[in-house]
Amino acid sequence: MSDVLDSLRRHPDVEAPNLYAVDATDRLVLDEAAEALAGATDGTVVVIGDRYGALTLGAVARHGVTGVRTHQDRLTGERALHANAARLGLGGFTSHGLTRELVAGARLVLLQLPRALDALDEIAALVAEHADPSVVVVAGGRVKHMTTAMNDVLGRHLAVVEARLARQKSRVLVASAPRPAGERPAGERPARRWPERAEHDGLVVCAHGGAFAGTGVDIGTRALLAHLDGVATTAGTAVDLGCGTGVLAVALARLRPGLVVTATDESAAAVASARATVDANGVADRVTVTRADGAGDLPDASVDVVVLNPPFHVGAAVAPAAAHALFAEAARVLRPGGELWAVWNSHLHYRPTLEQVVGPTRQVGRDPKFTVTVSTRR
Template identity: 80%
Template sequence: MNDVLDDLRRHPDLEAPNLYAVDATDRLVLDEAAPLLADAPAGTVVVVGDRYGALTLGAIARHRVTGVRTHQDRLTGERALQENAERLGVDGFTSHGLTADLVAGARVVLLQLPRSLDELDEVAALVAEHADPAVVVVAGGRVKHMTTAMNDVLDRHLAVVEARLARQKSRALVASSPRPAAERPTRRWPERATHAWAGHDDLVVCAHGGAFAGTSIDIGTRALLTHLDEVPQTTGTAVDLGCGTGVLAVALARLRPGIDVIATDESATAVASALATVDANGVADRVRVTRALGTEGIPDASVDLVLLNPPFHVGATIAPAIARTLFADAARVLRPGGQLWAVWNSHLRYRPTLEQVVGPTRQVGRDPKFTVTVSTRR
């Protein structure tokens, strides 16, 4: 009988010969957790950070676990899990946000270790506060991405943390015994910080643990913010595509009160952070935050402006095709004459692609690291 892990796909995420749906860490976590999964009562197994369904479907198919609760930050991961489950005929799981209902009463938590210590802290805090006192967390990662600081973060919330032997360049940390509330750090998520911004009122940025750049404003976004008051639109609809913590959406709403803004991101952490940022800045009446892949759900040729600071990595893998996909998403929803304002790493030389996919493109700002362009939809 085939192992379910052998038949998983990444779709609808990028698929390429150097990109895999299952890795050695998935297999190690499942093996380390096997005795726990075999004895876990129904509804007490939780999976956090499953990339494409290996941990969730592996637990169900190998150990007959039922009632698995799972949280995946990326919407592509959620959909890949669902597609893999339907294709392989596996069920018995539900998807949740990173909230108390995800881990309430959990006895076993399978975790793909995030690179962000803040993200790990938020997950560990949630487990310690809401899981069963007998909970055991089996967390795995690639050795090259792991540090002893991860042990320290887990130890803040769970009193017993054990590092297991490495295998195929992956290692598991096993944590248990949630600390009493009096011994745990004060709840801190989402955090918030206030930034001075170009002579305007202070801008508040809120962020959950896994948000890119946290409560700071990353330098690419700062480069685009510098030119935001040059945007000619004063009315209509705009999209902050890949909104992150919502900085650009909030800044535009404050600069152009006549524009309605849709802020969209596939990351659950980004969406939760952006919602908090929007509320903290008092623009919830003009900024709608939604979790989506690109501009899905937005009608063709329906918006006047798109703001974009595109990523160019999938995890640790450089994948410039992501930006081209987002450029095409922007082009689809822009009205003729609508504009895409984008910032990108100068060495990537996206201008010819923007010309081809969107329309005539001009440079409005450039330094050795970032280029800001505006492309007009044909």
């Protein structure tokens, strides 16, 4: 009998012979949790961080688990899970945000360890507060990306943390015994409350654990912020593509009181953070935050301005294709004569691509690290 894991695809994410929908960590987590999965009752299993559906569909197909609740930060991964399930005729799961409802009463949590310790902290705190007291967390990762700090973060919220033997360059941490609210080891900082907040020159930035740059303002965004006063005063609509915590969207709305802004990101953590940032700065009447791939369902040729600080990496990989896709989305939604304001790592030399995909491009700022350009839609 074939294993469901052998049939999974990455689609709609990039597919190539050297890119896989399932890795050794997925298989190790499922193997370590096999006994618990075999005896799991309906609605007691939660999956967090599943990349393309291996953990969720593995639990369903291998063990007949029902009522699985799953959370994936990337919209692409969520769509891949649902596409794989539909193609294979599998159900038995529902997708959720990173909220109390995701983990309430859970007795088993399967987790792909996030790289960011703050992201792990938020997940572990949520599990400790709302899962069943008997909950067991089986958390896996690639050994090269794991640190003992992950054990420490889990240990803030769950009293027992055990590292299992590595296999195929992957390892599992098993955590249990949630600490009661307010109880922390001596000398530990208190439980965090998410999102966190920080103020930068009068702009409040809110961030959940998985948001890039946290409550800071990354240096690329700072480089673009320094030039946003050049955005046309006549502009009526704008899009912040890949909005992160919403700094650019909020700055635009404050700079141009007549502007209506749509902020999009495929990361659930980014969208939750941006919504909190928008609310904290009092611009929710003019800024809408949407979880979307690119510009989502915004109509072609419908906006005056796009601002963009594209990702340099996707996961651990340098990914210029991600920036190129966002340039194409900007070109799609900009009306003729509309402008794309972009910042990018200077060594990537994106200007020829911008000229080709969007239109005539001028440089408005540059230093050894970042270049700021404005491209006008043909």
